[in-house]
Amino acid sequence: MYDVIITGAGPAGAMAGKYLAAAGKRVLLLQKDLSFKKPCGGGLRIDAFDEFDIDRKQIQCIVNEIVIESKKSHITYDISHSPLAIVNRVTFDQGLRSDAVKAGAELLEEKVVNIFTTETGVKVETEGKAGKNRYEADYLIAADGVHSFVRKQIRREKIPAYLTHYSEIMSLKTTKCHFYFGTSISKGAYGWRFPYGNGSDVGIAASQHDKKYIDALFDIFGLKKDQKIRGYKIPVWQEALFYDKRIFYVGDAAGQVLPFTYEGIYYAMKSAKILSEVIVEECKPEVYKERWNHLYLKKFSILSRLEKLFLHHDFMIHVMMKTLEREEVRKKLLTLWMDQYDIRLNLRFFITIFKNLFR
Ligand SMILES: Cc1cc2nc3c(=O)[nH]c(=O)nc-3n(C[C@H](O)[C@H](O)[C@H](O)COP(=O)(O)OP(=O)(O)OC[C@H]3O[C@@H](n4cnc5c(N)ncnc54)[C@H](O)[C@@H]3O)c2cc1C
Structure with missing residues (x-):
């Protein structure tokens, strides 16, 4: 019997595991594949490393300049006073999990395949290399990402999301983070090019599934259209889901990705920290929602409105670029x-x- 079972050990789950175990809770962290590489640009604000006590050795490179481009404008933006860190999501997630284990959490490579809630707790069924298992806890934290199994099983719903198309291109080098705006690249979001190893990670997020958008981005770099492309969803924030009886939702599973910029790593970890404090202080579940809303509801709402206003029409993208000049x-x-x-x-x-x- 555990105090808390956490499904998914990405940034949200691993961070919740670390804080809860450090506070003396009996925590079981279930991750279906310990070598999973979350499709991600790996861009993270640098203050996160101190805030969540993460080893700075995880930083692959530091970005001091961002470049914002549209068909008509090109703006370079010095962010050296608050730079962006780029992390590799395989080693970053593994590092967070190992911090959770050091704090006292139990980590198992098992996939959650069934959940039952009762008046007093939750029961979880898993499948792992050694077969099937059953565990019980007072609470379940759903930190299983944008394709959340928990959300599908308990609420019969999918998380509102954009589809990203992206590719790792080792022949394309950069030390900056580039953002490309224009409806030929993305309607409602943007295209990007981030440093990745010695090359670049390039991609687009769009409300419509159509290869022509990523092809338009490849055109900018003079690349052939036969690059290896991967697809993965990213939540579109509407209103986060916080809890449901004995289940708490956090990170992508809660839909907590910042609109307009589409940063999810920081908010996954921050929400996990807020939630852990609420559980440790034995507050009512609604306190998690209250504390999160107090910090972020206005910011998320405003950015969501700005995204709707600016990113769906080329004329408005032009106005945005003029403003950003x-x-x-x-x-x-x-x-x-x-x-x-x-x-x-x-x-x-x-x-x-x-x-x-x-x-
Ligand atoms: C292409 C792309 C680029 C992105 N770039 C950035 C970026 O540069 N910066 C940024 O801040 N954000 C970025 N994001 C968003 C960011 O990746 C996510 O918001 C972040 O990973 C959310 O963390 P999480 O822990 O909530 O979910 P995840 O990282 O998705 O972790 C969920 C974990 O749960 C596990 N899991 C799933 N189902 C089960 C199950 N049934 N049983 C057990 N385990 C399970 C998964 O294997 C996974 O490890 C990007 C997203 C995409 C798609």
């Missing part, structure tokens, strides 16, 4: 991104900027 706007956006902001002051600032643009 102003240094004071870029500085403000960086403070928003790093959560060092007063949202009302910033809203007033952006409304003034837009008024000036349309004058």
Whole structure:
């Protein structure tokens, strides 16, 4: 019998495992494949390493400049005062799991295949190399990602998501993070090119499944269209799902990916930390939702609205690029991104900027 069973040991599950075990909870962490490589650009704000006490050896490279491009504009943005770290998701996830185990969590390579909830707890059935197993706990944390089995079984629902197409291209080198905007590349999101080993990880996220979008990105780099492409979903935040009887949801399984930028690693770990504190303090489940909403609801709502406003039409992308050409706007956006902001002051600032643009 455990206090908490966690399905999925990506950033959300591993982090919840670490914090709960360190607080003395009996934790079982179930991960279906310990060598799984989560499809991901691996971009993570650098302050996360101190905030979650993650070994900086995990950083593959540090990005000091981002480049934002559309058909008509090209803006280079110095972020050296708050750089972006790039991690390799195989070693990063393994490192987080090993921290959870050091804190006292039990980690098993087993796939969750069935869940039963009762008035007092949860029962979980798994399949592993040694066969089938059954475990019981007071609570279950669903940290099993965008294809969440828990969410499908318990709520009979899929998580709203965009489909990404991406490719690792070793002949294409970069030390910067590039973002490409335009409806020929992505309607509703963007294309990217991030450092990956000695090459680049390139891809697009789009609301529609059509190979023409990734082909348009390959055209920018002068690449042939026969690159090896992988596809994977990424949640589109609408309203996060927090809990359901004895089950808590966290990370992609909860839909907690920041709109517009599509960062999920930081928010998966942060939500896991908030949730762990709520469980350890024995608060009511709704306190998890209250604390998360207090920190992020406004930020997520505003970015979701901006994404809908700007990223679906080339004219609006042009307006956005014009706005981003102003240094004071870029500085403000960086403070928003790093959560060092007063949202009302910033809203007033952006409304003034837009008024000036349309004058
Ligand atoms: C192409 C792409 C690029 C991205 N780039 C970035 C980026 O640069 N920066 C960023 O911040 N975010 C990025 N994201 C988003 C980021 O990858 C996710 O938001 C993040 O991984 C969420 O962490 P998680 O722990 O919630 O879920 P996951 O990382 O998906 O972890 C879930 C884990 O659960 C396991 N699992 C699933 N089902 C079961 C089961 N039945 N039993 C046991 N285990 C199970 C899986 O194997 C997996 O290890 C990107 C996403 C995509 C698709």
